[in-house]
Amino acid sequence: MDLTGKSLFIANRGEIAVRINRAAKALGLSVIQGHSEADADMLAVRMADRAVELGPPAANKSYLDVARVVAAAKEAGADAVHPGYGFLAENASFAAAVEAAGMIFVGPTADTISRMGDKVAAREAAIAAEVPTSPGSDGRIEGVDEGLKVAAAIGYPLMIKAAAGGGGRGIRVAENDDDLRRLIPQAQSEAAAAFGDGGLYIERMVRDARHIEVQVLGDGSRAVHLFERECSLQRRRQKVWEEAPAACLSDAARTRVCDASVRMAEAVNYRGAGTLEFLYEPERDEFYFMEMNTRIQVEHPVTEMITGIDLVQEMIRIAFGEPLRLAQDDVSMSGHSIEVRVNAEDPSNNFMPFPGLVGAMAMPANARFDTMLYEGYAIPPFYDSLLGKLIVHGANREAAMNALATALDEIRIEGLKTTLPLFRALVRDADIRADKATTSYLETWLESHAIDAA
Amino acid sequence: MAKQIQSPLPGTFYRKPAPEEPNFIEDGASIAVGDTIGLVEVMKTFHEVKAETAGDNARFQAENEAPVMAGAVLVEMD
Numbered sequence: 345m346d347l348t349g350k351s352l353f354i355a356n357r358g359e360i361a362v363r364i365n366r367a368a369k370a371l372g373l374s375v376i377q378g379h380s381e382a383d384a385d386m387l388a389v390r391m392a393d394r395a396v397e398l399g400p401p402a403a404n405k406s407y408l409d410v411a412r413v414v415a416a417a418k419e420a421g422a423d424a425v426h427p428g429y430g431f432l433a434e435n436a437s438f439a440a441a442v443e444a445a446g447m448i449f450v451g452p453t454a455d456t457i458s459r460m461g462d463k464v465a466a467r468e469a470a471i472a473a474e475v476p477t478s479p480g481s482d483g484r485i486e487g488v489d490e491g492l493k494v495a496a497a498i499g500y501p502l503m504i505k506a507a508a509g510g511g512g513r514g515i516r517v518a519e520n521d522d523d524l525r526r527l528i529p530q531a532q533s534e535a536a537a538a539f540g541d542g543g544l545y546i547e548r549m550v551r552d553a554r555h556i557e558v559q560v561l562g563d564g565s566r567a568v569h570l571f572e573r574e575c576s577l578q579r580r581r582q583k584v585w586e587e588a589p590a591a592c593l594s595d596a597a598r599t600r601v602c603d604a605s606v607r608m609a610e611a612v613n614y615r616g617a618g619t620l621e622f623l624y625e626p627e628r629d630e631f632y633f634m635e636m637n638t639r640i641q642v643e644h645p646v647t648e649m650i651t652g653i654d655l656v657q658e659m660i661r662i663a664f665g666e667p668l669r670l671a672q673d674d675v676s677m678s679g680h681s682i683e684v685r686v687n688a689e690d691p692s693n694n695f696m697p698f699p700g701l702v703g704a705m706a707m708p709a710n711a712r713f714d715t716m717l718y719e720g721y722a723i724p725p726f727y728d729s730l731l732g733k734l735i736v737h738g739a740n741r742e743a744a745m746n747a748l749a750t751a752l753d754e755i756r757i758e759g760l761k762t763t764l765p766l767f768r769a770l771v772r773d774a775d776i777r778a779d780k781a782t783t784s785y786l787e788t789w790l791e792s793h794a795i796d797a798a
Numbered sequence: 799m800a801k802q803i804q805s806p807l808p809g810t811f812y813r814k815p816a817p818e819e820p821n822f823i824e825d826g827a828s829i830a831v832g833d834t835i836g837l838v839e840v841m842k843t844f845h846e847v848k849a850e851t852a853g854d855n856a857r858f859q860a861e862n863e864a865p866v867m868a869g870a871v872l873v874e875m876d
Contacts, residue, residue: 382865401865402810688841697841699808725808726865729841 345666348372352450352660353396353417354388356428357407359716359732360640361388364426367656376420378413380406382724387716396420401726407431414441424448424663430728433639434461450663452615452638459612460636464507470633473611475604478623478632480547488528491546495524498548504528506535507543517549550632552782553623555583556590558605559647560618561658563668567609569602570651571677573643577770577786579695584763584786585770586643586683588650591741591779592626601631606672608636617644617659623783642685642733645714649681649737680744681737684752686715687729690761691795699725703759711736711751723760731762745777765795800874801853803829805866809840811847813862821862828854829875836860836872847872 351374354361361377365388368375377392382401389395396416399406406412408431417425425442427433427450436458442449451457460466470477479498484507485491495502495518504516504527516531518524528544536542555578559570574590575583589598605620617640622631644655653675662668689695702721707713715732723731736751738744749771752764770776775785805811813821813836823835833849835856853875860872 402863697843699841725840726810727841 345661345664346372347660347664350374350423350664351376351393351421353420353422353425353447354378354392354428355407355413355417355425356431356433357383357386357388357716357727358730359714360428360642361386362391362716363714364388364428364656365391367654367660368426370654371657371660373660376417376422378407378416380726382726385721387718387721394420401724403431403727410435410438410441413438414445414447417442417447418445422447424450424660426450426660427639429639429642434637436461448663450616450660452618453613456612456614457638460638466635467633469612470608473604473608475608475620475633476622476631478547478550481545484543484545485528488525491524491528491544492521494546495521498546501549501551503547503549504531505545505547506531506539507541507545550623550625552627552784553625553632554590554592555621555783556593556601556624556631557619557621557641558602559641559644559655560605560609560614560620561655561662561668561670562609562614562616562618563662563666564613564615565610566668567606567614568668568670568672568675569606569609570647570653570655570675571602572598573646575643576781576783577776578783579786579790583643584685584687585767586646587741587744588646588681589677590624591680593624594629597624597629597631604631604633608633612636614638616662617655642730643683645712645733645735646681646683649712649735650677650679651675652678679737679739680741681735682744682748683733683735684748684767685730685763686732686734686757686767687763688723688731688760689729689763691763691766693761695763696761697725697729698761699723699729700760702757704756705758706754706756708734708751708754710747711755713755717757731757731760734767741779742777745771769793769795800857800876801851802871803835803847803849803851803873803875805838805860805868805870805872806847807838807840807845808868809838809845809866811860811862811864811866811870811872812837812839812844813858823856823858823873825856825858827856828852829856829873838866 352368353376375392377395432438436454439449440454481494532542555575573588575586577585619637621634688698712735736747855876857874
C-alpha cells in the first residue's frame with residue numbers, strides 16, 4: 345500500500361508518539377505531531393514533519409480536549425489521526441468526532457469502543473462468542489437461596505458484586521455458606537443505598553492467577569491472533585514487566601485462548617489492533633475473560649519481537665482501508681521476548697516521581713529501547729512517568745532473561761532516578777527466573793525487599 | 799520582606815483537595831505550621847504542600863491548577 349502523500353496526525357506524546365512517528369515514516373506518511381505547550385521539546389516533535397500546539401500543559405486542556413484535538417488535526421489537513429494509548433485512545437466520542445470531521449481514526453469504530461468499554465456488554469459479547477468468563481450467576485441473583493445454589497455450583501471463595509458497581513466498588517468476598525447468608529442482605533441494602541439499585545451477581549474468586557492477554561489484528565470482518573503476552577508482574581495494577589509468549593501455558597492452552605480471542609474479535613467485527621485480557625488459573629488450567637482493550641498497548645513490542653510483525657504499521661494500513669494482509673498461518677512465533685517499563689520513579693523511595701534533566705545516556709548493545717529520551721531533555725512533570733521500554737529477545741526464556749540482565753547492566757541514564765534498579769534486582773530473583781510470579785507477587789516482594797538506589 | 803511558601807516539586811498546583819471542595823486556605827487567612835496549603839500533582843501522583851512557617855494575611859501567588867516549577871512561590875504572608 346502506497347501512503348506517500350498522505351498524512352497522519354499523532355494525538356499523543358512520549359514514547360508512543362515516537363513509536364508511531366517511526367511506523368508512519370516507514371509507510372511513507374507525512375507526520376503531524378500534536379503537542380502541549382510543555383511538550384514543544386519532545387522527541388516526537390523533533391522527528392515529525394510538522395508540529396501543532398494543542399494547548400496548555402494540563403492534559404485536560406490539550407491532549408484530552410476532544411474538540412481542540414479534532415480541530416487541530418483538521419486544520420493541519422491530516423488524512424488520519426492516531427490516538428496512541430491512554431488520553432483519547434478509548435474515547436468513543438473522539439473516534440466519532442474524528443470521522444465526522446472527514447478523517448480516518450486509527451482504531452476500531454466508535455461503536456466497538458463504547459461496547460467494549462461497558463464491562464457488562466463486553467462480558468455478554470464474550471459469552472456469546474464462547475469466550476470463557478469467570479464462573480458465576482446468570483445475571484442477577486434474587487436472594488440468599490439463589491445465592492446458595494450458585495455457590496454450590498461454583499464453590500468458595502466467591503465475590504458478591506453490585507450490578508451497578510464497578511471499579512472495585514461494591515465487592516464482598518464470601519468464604520462459606522454462613523458468610524453468604526450474612527453478606528447478601530447486607531450487600532443488597534448497601535448497593536441500593538449507594539447506587540440506587542440493590543441488584544447483585546456472583547463470580548467465583550480467582551486467586552493466584554496469571555495475567556495473560558492475547559493480541560489480535562482485525563480488518564472489520566476477519567481477524568488473526570499474534571499469540572499471547574504474560575503480564576503478571578504489576579504494582580498498583582500497573583504492569584511493569586511483560587513477556588511473550590507466556591511460558592506457563594501448554595500448547596493446548598495457548599491454542600484455546602488464542603482461538604477464543606479470534607472468535608470474539610470477529611464476532612464484534614473488530615478493526616485494528618486490540619487485546620483481550622484474561623486471568624489464567626494454572627491449577628485449573630482455566631482462562632477467564634476480563635476485558636478487551638481497543639487500542640495499541642504499551643507492551644506491544646514483545647509481540648513484535650516474537651512474530652516479526654510491526655503492529656503499529658499494520659494498524660495504520662488497516663485504518664487506511666487495506667484488508668488484513670495476514671492469514672493465521674502467516675503468523676508464527678520464534679523465541680522469547682521480555683520488556684521492562686523504565687519509569688521516572690525512585691524505587692528506593694516508594695516510587696516517588698522524578699521529573700528531571702536527562703544527562704548522559706549509554707544504550708545497551710543487544711536490546712531495543714523504545715524511548716522518549718534524549719540527552720539534555722527536560723522531562724515535564726505533567727504527564728505519566730513512563731520514559732521508555734527496554735526490550736530483549738532470546739532463543740528461549742532463559743536466554744531472554746540473560747539478555748535482559750546484560751542490557752540492564754549496560755544501559756545508563758544519568759541525571760534521573762528510574763526504575764532500572766528494581767529490574768536489576770528482579771532479573772536475579774529466583775522465583776521470577778523460575779516463572780513462578782502471579783499477579784500479587786510483586787507487591788508482596790516489594791514489602792520484603794529494599795532497592796538500592798543506583 | 800514577606801514570608802513565602804515555595805513549591806517543593808515541579809508539577810500542577812491545586813488549592814483545593816477536590817474540584818467541588820473549598821480551598822485549603824483562603825486569601826487573607828492565617829496559616830499555622832503544618833497546615834496543608836495545597837497539592838502539587840507530579841506525574842499523576844499528588845503531594846501535599848505543608849507550611850513550615852506560620853503567617854497571616856495569606857496572598858496566593860499561584861492560581862488553582864497552575865503549572866509550577868520547583869521553588870515557585872505559592873503563597874506570601876506577613
